Amino acid sequence: MRACVIHGRGDLRVAELPVPEPGPGQALVAVRYGGVCGSDLHYWRHGGVGDFRLREPMVPGHEIVGTVLSYGDGASGPLPGAAVAVHPATPCGRCPECADGRANVCRDTRYLGSAARTPHVQGGFAARVVVPAAQLRVLPEGLGLRRAALAEPLSVALHAVRRAGGVRDRHVLVTGAGPIGCLVVAAAKAAGAARVTVTDVVPRALEYAVAAGADAVVRADAPGGAGWPAEVDVAVEASGVAAGLDSCLRLVRRGGVVVQLGMLPPGSGPFAGNLVVSREIELRGAFRFDTEFDEAPAVLAAGSVFDDLVSAVVPVEEAEAAFALAADRGRSCKVLLDFGG
Template sequence: MSSSTPATAVVAHAAGDLRVEAIEVPAPASHEAQIAIAYGGICGSDLHYWMHGAAGESILKAPMVLGHEIVGTVLAAAADGTGPAAGTRIAVHPATPGGSGARYPEERPNLSPGCTYLGSAARYPHTEGAFATAVNLPSRMLRELPAGLALRDAALAEPAAVAWHAVSRAGGVAGKRVMVIGAGPIGVLAVAVLKRAGAAQIIAVDMFDRPLEIATAAGATTTLKADDVDAIAEIEADVVIEASGNHRGLASAIRGTVRGGRIVMVGLLPSGEQPALISLAITRELELVGSFRFNDEIDEVLGALADGTLDVSAVVTHEFGVDQALAAFAVAKDSAVSGKVLLKF
């Protein structure tokens, strides 16, 4: 491909300034394929760039195309012969691992200090995202969809891989009592993964009724309101998945975990010091385990979506055309009414 391709993209310019605008997609490099994006899921980080001009310590310094939860079809295969052929339906692994001198386990590239992610302002120049009708992506990011798996169903593969990784960090959950705090998309996807993994009881906790309804549809056996502190403390869960990203959620996790139990922290708390019930965690010998993004779990997720053993149909609550991106982001922001919100390109 020798010339640029016109496309429509969702671009964050600054806090409160989100635009749907025309862009030019350059000819892909030899290791890149050009992709026609079909669906994109709005993630919490996308919302933060829109609302605050930053996601954690990643500060927007220039306009950036958002989006990393994407699926589509290959328009043109990579010129170097790597990756899938034109016409192939694909999901995307949005990470590019990289080192910067700091040590990390080689088998866990998600922890590499120089790792970049599509649609991230962690570095400058920013790593452009893929909320666009056409994008160029390295062929190594592309995962061919199994036969029979629809693009719309595969649109949840990336966040489901985050949940899958979190559940794997819990160790074996079959036959156990598991509590999930925070029934946003990641929390509900964790419920679905836990159900597939054979958890005996899955208790979902949230502030609002609608997320708890979605969690129940995804496989939660019990639900609790987040402000019912006494009921949460009585759960004595073997494992807790903390997906709220709030220090109050972490406090509930510590109170609601059985002595000797494990808490997997997948909800990303704000940077800086956070209050925590550490003395209780110490005296109960709780294990607090971090969970960040994922590695190759997206391949297992695609297989489980295709064979029907992972049912995430309840998670998507809204779908908007790309021209309605502003309305879509507004709905996604309101966790009382929405689960996962998809953009259709």
């Protein structure tokens, strides 16, 4: 079967790998689409994500949808042929976080396409993948696989909005108009936000934010200019840069909420911490998701706006070109690899 394998920094190959067999409790899925995520790009461009470095060849990818082929012993789930999205996380179920209902921050989780442990957890950028049967989610009738490929990143956005504590009738600021930032826009509007303002430095990215439902977009490198809000109720930092967090802290109202969603560079860095104190701002982290993955397919089925965020579908044979396109924010939003079913 065809699969993408990253061997090291800048070394992405399309290889022929053996088709896996599902073991006890597992399902075999024919992958149709896989979304290229920022973490996949980091493994390709830098050989790692933060402190997680590639130590062996790894199949990347955790945003996958396809159809069920078969099950291993003792496993059951959607009938073979059913269209499904795959939840990429396998939490341990034993740690304090899992016991507290916060499996998304499980201290011993396994995540598709991750070098956080060795051997690495091989990912979903392959024509056939084996996953725990419990991680399959049947797609609602009428939701096509192309749009459904956004289920995983939309779940991230839904979790961030949930961490904000409710956005109905509120003005929300989103810093960063990458794929996740745009999906935060859509998630906030779906949750009843009265107004969403988005900042970024890339004009094309701001156009995608408008397509996602943003009410106003402004250049992040021109603070205080036309269109910049004087104050917002909630801010979601989705750029992963310190300047974005600084904007959120300075623009959110007193007693407001800032959600840090973008992964900031490793190590320590300064931020406007005094504002957290003097304005009693609540600064909250948002990491991945949990039950939001169960909600994402229905949200996708209800909104055709999501189709505009899939900027390209590229055959797996052209994987390196797809990764290069996904890394170019001036030309793309979400890029999908097509494994052909």
